[in-house]
Amino acid sequence: DTAVSQTPKYLVTQMGNDKSIKCEQNLGHDTMYWYKQDSKKFLKIMFSYNNKELIINETVPNRFSPKSPDKAHLNLHINSLELGDSAVYFCASRDRGYNSPLHFGNGTRLTVT
Amino acid sequence: GDSVVQTEGQVLPSEGDSLIVNCSYETTQYPSLFWYVQYPGEGPQLHLKAMKANDKGRNKGFEAMYRKETTSFHLEKDSVQESDSAVYFCAFPRGGSGNTGKLIFGQGTTLQVKP
Numbered sequence: 001d002t003a004v005s006q007t008p009k010y011l012v013t014q015m016g017n018d019k020s021i022k023c024e025q026n027l028g029h030d031t032m033y034w035y036k037q038d039s040k041k042f043l044k045i046m047f048s049y050n051n052k053e054l055i056i057n058e059t060v061p062n063r064f065s066p067k068s069p070d071k072a073h074l075n076l077h078i079n080s081l082e083l084g085d086s087a088v089y090f091c092a093s094r095d096r097g098y099n100s101p102l103h104f105g106n107g108t109r110l111t112v113t
Numbered sequence: 114g115d116s117v118v119q120t121e122g123q124v125l126p127s128e129g130d131s132l133i134v135n136c137s138y139e140t141t142q143y144p145s146l147f148w149y150v151q152y153p154g155e156g157p158q159l160h161l162k163a164m165k166a167n168d169k170g171r172n173k174g175f176e177a178m179y180r181k182e183t184t185s186f187h188l189e190k191d192s193v194q195e196s197d198s199a200v201y202f203c204a205f206p207r208g209g210s211g212n213t214g215k216l217i218f219g220q221g222t223t224l225q226v227k228p
Binding site: 004033040041042045048056090092098099100102103104105106107 | 144145147149151154155156157158159162164200202206215216218220221223
């Protein structure tokens with residue numbers, strides 16, 4: 001009965017490769033997000049989709065491309081991976097309403113060598 | 114602009130010590146306030162919340178009072194346990210039209226309780 005699930009949990013790859021991370025939520029939420037957490041634990045929003053429509057794009061390099069095939073899924077594709085992309089990436093979803101909390105997945109640890 | 118500043122870095126109390134993790138927020142809006150907790154290997158999860166001024170959020174012995182006059186939402190606990198060790202984030206939503214809002218997070222405070 002996992003609420004927000006993302007795969008894979010770990011991803012190790014070489015510079016220059018292309019990789020994808022998948023996310024699914026079964027909470028019925030309309031809005032989904034991708035966050036990046038660096039080694040100092042700082043959480044930075046990358047993208048947000050509301051009912052398959054991109055609504056937030058926080059000056060992320062265009063090597064990162066989110067895709068939302070339906071409102072329960074939000075995938076993240078990364079082209080030409082760089083060392084600085086190494087981080088933990090979290091998917092999250094949120095119900096309607098200004099004060100609704102975020103529900104996070106357990107993260108994907110990406111290591112670029 | 115909208116921002117959150119909280120106790121920086123690591124806090125290293127011993128089991129049974131009292132705890133305060135400071136959180137100060139800045140915004141022109143009147144948002145709810147949240148504390149999120151992140152245990153090792155997991156995503157952040159909502160720990161407690163307060164919807165309006167003078168509300169007190171409570172969970173697992175932790176408390177935080179929404180103080181609008183000082184724009185603060187400090188996290189407190191009388192007696193910490195080793196199992197409380199985690200990263201704690203203070204946050205509030207920044208609204209937008211429709212559901213375009215997002216959460217503004219503080220930089221995180223790592224609590225490591227010594228046995």
